[in-house]
Amino acid sequence: MTKGYALTVDPELRDLRAADHLLLRLAAELALPDGAFGCTHLLRGDRPRVALSFTWPTEPLLRTAREALTGQGYEVCDGVPDAVGRAVAYPGSAALTGTLTIAELLDRSGIDRVTVLGAAEPPRPDTRLMTRDHVRPHWQDGSLVLSAMPAVGGTLVPFEVPDPTPCCADH
Structure with missing residues (x-):
């Protein structure tokens, strides 16, 4: 941290x-x-x-x-x-709304890097991230890291969804 x-x-x-x-x-x-x-x-x-x-x-x-x-x-x-x-x-968290490029996200906030689930390499700086106005990075080895996952049209979304469905919601 x-x-x-x-x-x-x-x-x-x-x-x-x-x-x-x-x-x-x-x-x-x-x-x-x-x-x-x-x-x-x-x-x-x-x-x-x-x-x-x-x-x-x-x-x-x-x-x-x-x-x-x-x-x-x-x-x-x-x-x-x-x-x-x-x-x-965290620094810049309020500015992470809408769709941003990875470069904009890193420039506007205290986030140090972005990882993509299942990808060996980090995303390109021009890759678009749809924030869903809910960006929750985690501390990893002293760095603030956002985990993202692929979405429609070559974009990314944060791994954590804003409104998760509670476990067993349909039972």
């Missing part, structure tokens, strides 16, 4: 979508500055759930956020739960 000053909030949520909504609400309340990240982390074990982490570029911002979050009743701890968080709020 990115270097900086981090803290984790465990809101005891089991639903990734609810965690995304809470993270984005808290990010807005905390007015995350440029260079800050908000990620979700899947916590396994006897109580599977989704934790939230925030990373700021400076320590005073961390102190202010800790005070605000504990003031709202959240239990907060230092650091991040793991090094493979799923970025929800």
Whole structure:
């Protein structure tokens, strides 16, 4: 994950979508500055759930956020739960809407690279990505990486869909 000053909030949520909504609400309340990240982390074990982490570029911002979050009743701890968080709020994330080329995506955001499922090579810079206004890269070995998959007409889409169908929805 990115270097900086981090803290984790465990809101005891089991639903990734609810965690995304809470993270984005808290990010807005905390007015995350440029260079800050908000990620979700899947916590396994006897109580599977989704934790939230925030990373700021400076320590005073961390102190202010800790005070605000504990003031709202959240239990907060230092650091991040793991090094493979799923970025929800990150530099440039709000600008990743509509259809962009890979070059535009990388230029406009904190994403370091794009991989395509089943492909040995990265996509060409002029390859179009239909964002579906839902771009959730993951941290891999210190880099923010978006996994994409082929779509209609030689385009790509992010691997994660915005509105997944819950397991067993039709039973």
